[in-house]
Amino acid sequence: MGDLQSLQAFINCLDQRSLPRILQVCSGVYFQGSVYEISGSEVCLSTGDLVKIIGLELLSVSCEDVNTGDSFVLPIHYTGNFRLVAEDLPYNTVEELVGLCPVGVDACGSFTFRSTQELIVDNFTLAPDEHLTLLSVEVSEDGERLARCQVLGHNMAYAELLLPLSLKGEFYECEDERGYFLQEIMSSARLSCRRFCNTNTKSSGGLLMFSPVYEISAIMHLRKNIVKFPSTLEVDVQDVTDQFQDLVFITPLSLPEVVSQPKESFPTMAEILEAPEGNQYFSCSWFGGLQKGKSLILHECHQKTMILASTPKGKKGKQYFMISDDYGGRMRRRAREFGSVYELYLASSQSPGLKVSVSRDYEADEDEGMPALGVGENLEVLGMSLMDRLKPGAAEKVESLICKRTHEVDDDDDDDEDDSEEISMPLFMAGHFVEKLSDNKKYRLNDLVSGSLPVDVKVVTRDKDLEKDPLMGLPALKLEETFTETTVLTSLPHNPDWCFELPVRWLQMSVCFTSDDLPWSRPPELHVETVTEMTEKFYYEYHKLIGKTEEPPPRPPKRKKSSCDANKKVQSLPSLGSSVSKQLDKLSLGPKVEKRSVPPPPQDEQTLHQPPPLLPRKSISLAESSSMPNMYVKSPRMSHKSAKRLSDSDHDYESIEDAFIKPHESLYY
Numbered sequence: 001m002g003d004l005q006s007l008q009a010f011i012n013c014l015d016q017r018s019l020p021r022i023l024q025v026c027s028g029v030y031f032q033g034s035v036y037e038i039s040g041s042e043v044c045l046s047t048g049d050l051v052k053i054i055g056l057e058l059l060s061v062s063c064e065d066v067n068t069g070d071s072f073v074l075p076i077h078y079t080g081n082f083r084l085v086a087e088d089l090p091y092n093t094v095e096e097l098v099g100l101c102p103v104g105v106d107a108c109g110s111f112t113f114r115s116t117q118e119l120i121v122d123n124f125t126l127a128p129d130e131h132l133t134l135l136s137v138e139v140s141e142d143g144e145r146l147a148r149c150q151v152l153g154h155n156m157a158y159a160e161l162l163l164p165l166s167l168k169g170e171f172y173e174c175e176d177e178r179g180y181f182l183q184e185i186m187s188s189a190r191l192s193c194r195r196f197c198n199t200n201t202k203s204s205g206g207l208l209m210f211s212p213v214y215e216i217s218a219i220m221h222l223r224k225n226i227v228k229f230p231s232t233l234e235v236d237v238q239d240v241t242d243q244f245q246d247l248v249f250i251t252p253l254s255l256p257e258v259v260s261q262p263k264e265s266f267p268t269m270a271e272i273l274e275a276p277e278g279n280q281y282f283s284c285s286w287f288g289g290l291q292k293g294k295s296l297i298l299h300e301c302h303q304k305t306m307i308l309a310s311t312p313k314g315k316k317g318k319q320y321f322m323i324s325d326d327y328g329g330r331m332r333r334r335a336r337e338f339g340s341v342y343e344l345y346l347a348s349s350q351s352p353g354l355k356v357s358v359s360r361d362y363e364a365d366e367d368e369g370m371p372a373l374g375v376g377e378n379l380e381v382l383g384m385s386l387m388d389r390l391k392p393g394a395a396e397k398v399e400s401l402i403c404k405r406t407h408e409v410d411d412d413d414d415d416d417e418d419d420s421e422e423i424s425m426p427l428f429m430a431g432h433f434v435e436k437l438s439d440n441k442k443y444r445l446n447d448l449v450s451g452s453l454p455v456d457v458k459v460v461t462r463d464k465d466l467e468k469d470p471l472m473g474l475p476a477l478k479l480e481e482t483f484t485e486t487t488v489l490t491s492l493p494h495n496p497d498w499c500f501e502l503p504v505r506w507l508q509m510s511v512c513f514t515s516d517d518l519p520w521s522r523p524p525e526l527h528v529e530t531v532t533e534m535t536e537k538f539y540y541e542y543h544k545l546i547g548k549t550e551e552p553p554p555r556p557p558k559r560k561k562s563s564c565d566a567n568k569k570v571q572s573l574p575s576l577g578s579s580v581s582k583q584l585d586k587l588s589l590g591p592k593v594e595k596r597s598v599p600p601p602p603q604d605e606q607t608l609h610q611p612p613p614l615l616p617r618k619s620i621s622l623a624e625s626s627s628m629p630n631m632y633v634k635s636p637r638m639s640h641k642s643a644k645r646l647s648d649s650d651h652d653y654e655s656i657e658d659a660f661i662k663p664h665e666s667l668y669y
Helices: 006-013 093-099 184-185 255-259 341-350 445-449 536-546 563-587 640-648 665-668
Strands: 021-027 050-065 071-075 081-084 091-093 114-115 119-121 122-128 129-140 146-152 160-163 168-173 179-181 196-197 207-221 226-229 236-239 268-274 295-310 320-324 330-333 337-342 354-357 378-391 394-406 418-426 429-437 455-463 477-492 495-503 510-514 531-534
Touching: 006 236, 050 184, 071 495, 091 093, 091 160, 093 146, 093 168, 093 295, 119 160, 129 160, 168 510, 179 184, 179 207, 236 268, 236 337, 255 477, 295 445, 295 495, 320 536, 337 341, 341 378, 341 394, 341 429, 378 418, 445 510
Parallel strands: none
Antiparallel strands: 021 050, 021 236, 050 071, 050 207, 081 179, 081 196, 091 168, 114 129, 114 168, 119 122, 129 146, 146 160, 196 207, 207 226, 268 295, 268 510, 295 320, 295 477, 320 531, 330 455, 337 429, 354 378, 354 429, 378 394, 394 418, 455 477, 477 495
């Protein structure tokens, strides 16, 4: 069992090659929700928790000013240089000096020291305060450990000598003028625990101590997710890897992660840690068994070819199915029905040489270029072309479907002449057509899928491997398209031989592998549910996912209004105005004044084609503009004072306030 120490101190001294390590939280309860709200996860470390560290990632470097205690954070890719500050501590032996300041391969030739005393080694006298650069540590033939050092002698000549590590004296470290990058300091165990100062003397500041900040990836016992937290959490931990080597930590796996596991991992038992929330896509029976804490048998993972199918809209609404290509039922093709020429064009683009029969009569429309159709006529689609549509003043190109039309001939008719013709129908034309089929054969699903889709079928023989075939008994089924889906073959422990396929793309759930035994002595014969009923939500989300949008049918061209229709509309306006004016005259309360009609100006041949002259606006006097008083309605209960005030006034119009004080009494009077 390791010593008790802070989490940050343990991580800084941890050798990543020794991972994973199991730690136990020994003191403190720590919760730092504000840090993890951004990433969407929260971590709470309580006393006694076991944490299995599986990975470290260096995020940044925390810098602390030794003199002031201030701290700040620098990114790991900081480009500034720092100078190593020598420790003002005496070392009694060379071995102590080398042991406390080990030299790595990356730092050879960078560690310099001096002796305050005179040294005599192999008839070589070293003066006091002479600088020696440590190059390496070697072992002699007799097993003695020696330090190979370099000394700068007279006339700028370098000399090397071997100092026994047991050599006693008073040694001090010398200042190093070399600059170090932040990433270089953090990658060296010797440098990361030393003090530095900034190489820029103007802003060097005080002494700096660097400490790395790691993001710890860990698995917590009895937790379902991999947690990530910084190494700066103020908790005390203890290394208990040796005591809990056999402890099994739960490793949550999503369905994509299950698929990525090696094939040798299957079949296996698994437990549902997180069940799918809500049922948006599935209408099948096995979906209810996917609950938290339930056990599953995962048999294998593979990619399957699926067929998207739907039923016509009926009393119960449309049904949607995801059918595996292993479906063993037999089907007969069913004649498709088309409700417009555009639908006929879409079907013919996928099924060349399409033949249909007209199921409803249609009258011809020469203005729109639509031919007459009769019930029982046979049409064979030949292709599409741009046809001229006659319109007043010009010709317009319209997309039309070219078909070969043949009439049904009676058996008694001995005329051998070919009664067929080519017709063109614009794509916006409505119509009712039924596909003509030439066979009554039973097909397998793979045979129908290998041809052109969509195709309408009816299941006539059920799949015998299914306990209940949901496609049997449906009046019609439309096979729309095929797609590839990654699935996990799964079954429940109480019925291990009846399997269903979990589509990875449409299920958000997590499981963990368990060490439980499989519920069989010999692998059973598996029966797979090859038909999965889906919801309408799945149908539309699938088309959103693949980005498939059907273009709307073409609209018929707008018809321009003829000149006669415009003239009729203009002629109808005066009659409307005259009728309104007559009604207003009847509603007038004053005496009726006849309106003098102005005689029309004489028209001759010269003025016939000229616009009528503009008449000057008639000036209206004040007397003519005032309305006539109403002589038939009197205001009831008018006081004598008010009547006198009205008679003495200079004006002869009624007061609006007096006339409309009680309108209901006025009307009654």
